[in-house]
Amino acid sequence: MTRAALPDVPGLDLAGLGVPDAAFEAQMREVLASDVEFIALIGEDLVTAGGKRVRPLVTLLAAQVLGAVPGGAAWPDMLRLSVCVELLHSASLLHDDLIDDSDTRRGRETAFRRFGNVVSVMSGDFMLARLLGVLAGLPGHPALTRAFGQAASVICEGEVLQFQVASYADYSFANYFQVIHGKTAALLELAAHAPALLLGCRPEQCEALRTFGAEYGLAFQMQDDLLDLLGDEEKIGKPVGGDLREGKATYPTLLLLEGPHGPEVREILERRAAGAGDVERVTALARQEGADARTQAEIRRRAETAIGALEVFAPSPARAALGALARREIGRTH
Template sequence: MSKIFKNYPEIMDELEDVKKIMKKSIRSSEKYFDEAISPMIDNGGKLLRPGFLILSGKFGSYEKDRFNNLAAVIELLHMATLVHDDIIDESNLRRNTESIQSKYGKEYAVYTGDYLFSQCLIMLSEYDYDKESLKNISKVISKICLGEIKQFNFRYATDMNFRKYVRIASGKTAALFSLSLYVGAKESKCEESITKTFAKIGYNIGMAFQIIDDLLDYKGDNKSLGKEAQRDLIKGYYTLPLIFAINKDKNNDIRRILNSDILDDNDIEKILELVNKYEGVKKARNVAKKYTFRAYDNIEKLPDCKWKNVIKEIAKGLLERKY
């Protein structure tokens, strides 16, 4: 279970229910799906998106079963994108276990991601959710796909810049965080101004989360990250720490290495040294702080209740995380 919510037993209990709903939803006559997907659920992940949905829901009229089902949908949607990501990136590790594409092959992984998407649609039909919620869920799926295509189009681009990076991160990561908090507030019938504030909070937390994720790729290892370190760099996805370092490297040493036909371990090590030399990680962390402080400002606009402080504490914890 996620370390993020360990100090909030009420949320932890509901997230356990969410996991049970997810496990129930993947059962079918084909035993493979349970065998392949259950480890991803059991090994957890941070469960941030369903957790945020539950939290924003508590600002209004909250119905536990209805919200936990919707939270499970959001997490299964996230998992589906991860399964497909691992195919494209040829990743061998996901949540500290062998990825589906590595263990079962790309064909099975494609069908697994599709199956998870289909289960999301079935689960959304089980309750009378607001049409705006359903519309926004559909829009975010589209945004995620467009974000992935943008990212793929910018592979190995040494002219990658901050603006392009934000477009990708906002479409991929921030959109789903924003959706989670928005939908929770919408379904609990919060006022429109509060619902929109939650969407802004989610966007800013999502952007900060992605930037921290990217800088940890330059600082962490496989075990702490739960996935392969430096995978983005190897596959040609140049993220914010590297972008900042490239822009400060007037000798073009980083570009020369990146333009090599194949990056070996020595090349990777040299790039990590140069990113550190040009303070790429430090600058990226400062940008993550700016997004987090924007989230704090938005959180202050929420009605006063105990959950308001919880959201702020979690945003702070995400900025300081090492995993």
């Protein structure tokens, strides 16, 4: 198994569990096979670049919580399902890199820098088309196809809403949570409950996994946003304040907008933190007004809600592993 690609999380014990491994990568290569060289190269980059494979890992762990066994009759379908989850994620990243004008992804030159905009966008669409073909061959595919389609639409809406909010300076907690649900939580929600759809599980089991994925995803993105404002630049590998410079109000900034310094913080957001010392001022205010601690408390609440949702299932190594993934968001530093 290619353990090196999997997340390094305190308390995460994957020994004896089915994870995205060599069989998963073989499935990826098979689905992404193309006679068009540029598409094939992008597909191979996707397989070999690895990444943490968190989303397909969640799918395979959820499958095992539901009783699927590596090597069992249902496992090949679970592997194919986890590949579909990763393909939806990868297609969105190809589009995101172009939107964000990113130079690198996982230490490599981004596809649109290497091949151009058209190739990158069409390769992402190719991945979406291929995953639909895989879904069509799985048991319970109508429900799965609806779930993937809904997740894809929510992802698109979240990305566009993020730009809309910044353009209109329409800052609110409702908009923020819709954005981060689309950016991150919708796909983890899909990753977690799709195995229940494939196996035809009871509604309460499906709903528990849906809740786990959604709340874990929200905690994950909120922690990323907090680190963007208050993280250690050496640990996170980028300058802090990126969201402020893009006019994006994240949870701690929204808390400040409600307080006595709200007008000042709004002015900084609206000028995209272009003034000298703007980022430093907002980070200082976040600490001074306790927005950092209140954000951390909300992240903890979301993570604990995710973990609590798993209590409908019997204790197992797979359930413990899912819980460890969510628990990591409490106090993550990079």
